[in-house]
Amino acid sequence: KAGVTQTPRYLIKTRGQQVTLSCSPISGHRSVSWYQQTPGQGLQFLFEYFSETQRNKGNFPGRFSGRQFSNSRSEMNVSTLELGDSALYLCATRLGAGRTDTQYFGPGTRLTVL
Amino acid sequence: AQSVTQPDIHITVSEGASLELRCNYSYGATPYLFWYVQSPGQGLQLLLKYFSGDTLVQGIKGFEAEFKRSQSSFNLRKPSVHWSDAAEYFCAVGDAGNMLTFGGGTRLMVKP
Numbered sequence: 001k002a003g004v005t006q007t008p009r010y011l012i013k014t015r016g017q018q019v020t021l022s023c024s025p026i027s028g029h030r031s032v033s034w035y036q037q038t039p040g041q042g043l044q045f046l047f048e049y050f051s052e053t054q055r056n057k058g059n060f061p062g063r064f065s066g067r068q069f070s071n072s073r074s075e076m077n078v079s080t081l082e083l084g085d086s087a088l089y090l091c092a093t094r095l096g097a098g099r100t101d102t103q104y105f106g107p108g109t110r111l112t113v114l
Numbered sequence: 115a116q117s118v119t120q121p122d123i124h125i126t127v128s129e130g131a132s133l134e135l136r137c138n139y140s141y142g143a144t145p146y147l148f149w150y151v152q153s154p155g156q157g158l159q160l161l162l163k164y165f166s167g168d169t170l171v172q173g174i175k176g177f178e179a180e181f182k183r184s185q186s187s188f189n190l191r192k193p194s195v196h197w198s199d200a201a202e203y204f205c206a207v208g209d210a211g212n213m214l215t216f217g218g219g220t221r222l223m224v225k226p
Contacts, residue, residue: 004157031212043204043216056213090157092214099146099212100165105157 002027004093004106012112018079021109023091025072031055031094032074033103034066038087046089049074050097078111086113116141116207120217127195128225135190135220137179137205146208147188149179152219153201161203164188175199200224 005024013019025032033056034046045058049068066076072093078085088110092103117140127133139145146165150158162173169181179190188205205217 033212033214035214042218043206043214045213045215048212058213092158094212097212099208101212102160102163103214104160105150107155107157 004091004104006089006091006106006109008109009107010110010112012114013081014114015081015083017081018077019081019111020075020077021089021091021111023074023076023093023106025074025091025093026104029093029095029104030072031097031101032068032072033092033094034074034076035090035092036060036087037090037108038084043090046076055097081113083113085111087111116145116209116215118205118207118215118217120203120205120220122220123218124221124223126223126225129197130194133190133192133195133199133222135203135205135222137188137190137217138186139188139205139207140186141207141209145188147179147181148206148208148214149173149177149188149190150204150206150216151201152204158204161190195222195224197224197226 007022031050033048037043048056052068063079068074088108090108091106094101119138148163149161164181202219202221206214
């Protein structure tokens with residue numbers, strides 16, 4: 001079974017631009033979560049989607065948004081990029097929304113903002 | 115709010131030596147606990163998880179962890195470290211809303 005796929009793997013943008021990242025879950029997985037990883041702040045939860053609905057949201061500004069499609073694929077968007085948005089963005093998918101459903105992580109998208 | 119502390123930022127052990135990585139958590143209810151490993155440039159791979167039951171949990175790659183409620187700890191152990199174990203290790207606690215809160219990570223280096 002194929003793992004979690006994230007595209008693109010690497011991205012370079014300039015301040016003020018916007019960016020869209022994509023996550024394709026493991027087949028059958030319906031929950032998708034997004035995390036930001038930076039050297040200073042570590043791993044931080046962004047949001048979770050299940051059945052096209054946002055279930056949880058972390059403490060990030062409104063510039064960070066996401067959505068989930070009917071095939072469970074998810075995208076996250078960051079508008080008006082800032083230098084501090086440079087990070088590894090990780091997607092994690094789960095079979096369902098139960099607390100015991102294990103999250104499986106993708107390889108991440110490395111975003112660099114210049 | 116929940117939190118996770120990994121007191122050791124870096125640890126160096128010799129190949130073949132035993133390993134223990136420390137993890138302390140703060141959570142108001144029954145915690146769901148995880149250990150993940152991250153190799154350079156890679157995502158996170160689940161090593162093991164604790165939901166309930168036996169407090170000694172076995173994972174992949176020969177790792178195990180012990181949940182100690184009285185100490186709010188979930189330390190990761192391996193009896194004999196291999197050079198391929200060099201990576202960064204993250205402890206995490208999952209809340210009722212399924213959000214994972216991670217510790218700051220422990221970078222493991224293995225000496226030949």
